Every structure is written in C-alpha cells, then in structure tokens.
Amino acid sequence: MQLVPARWLEIIGLAVVLGAVPLLWAALRALAERDWVGGGLMVVAAAAAGHLGLELVAIARLERRTEPGGEP
Numbered sequence: 001m002q003l004v005p006a007r008w009l010e011i012i013g014l015a016v017v018l019g020a021v022p023l024l025w026a027a028l029r030a031l032a033e034r035d036w037v038g039g040g041l042m043v044v045a046a047a048a049a050g051h052l053g054l055e056l057v058a059i060a061r062l063e064r065r066t067e068p069g070g071e072p
Contacts, residue, residue, distance in 0.1 A: 027043045
C-alpha cells in the first residue's frame with residue numbers, strides 16, 4: 001500500500017533538493033562574514049535536506065520501475 005504515489009514522491013524529493021540550494025547560499029554568506037557556527041550548521045542542514053531529497057527521488061523511481069506498466 002502506497003501512502004503517496006511515486007510521481008508525487010519524486011516531485012517532493014526534487015523540491016527538497018532545490019530547497020537545499022538557498023540553504024547553501026545562506027551558509028556561504030554566513031561563512032563569508034566569519035560566522036563559523038551558523039555557517040557550519042547551515043551546511044549540515046543543507047546536506048541533510050539534499051540527501052533526503054535524493055533518497056525520495058531514488059525511492060520514487062524504484063517504485064515506478066517495479067509497478068505494473070511502469071518504465072522499463
């Protein structure tokens with residue numbers, strides 16, 4: 001049983017990956033202003049968000065491939 005269809009899961013994953021870009025931009029600005037702790041925390045947050053998004057995209061593509069009538 002799927003709670004979220006694979007197509008929506010992929011869209012959410014791509015949105016999360018794209019949402020990590022402004023976090024990286026803010027982290028670079030904080031690091032440029034020598035805010036080491038804030039910049040470091042934002043880098044970690046961006047890495048976690050990017051990883052989560054890529055995991056969602058990979059799961060969605062695997063589900064679409066294994067369902068009947070999915071991509072070969």
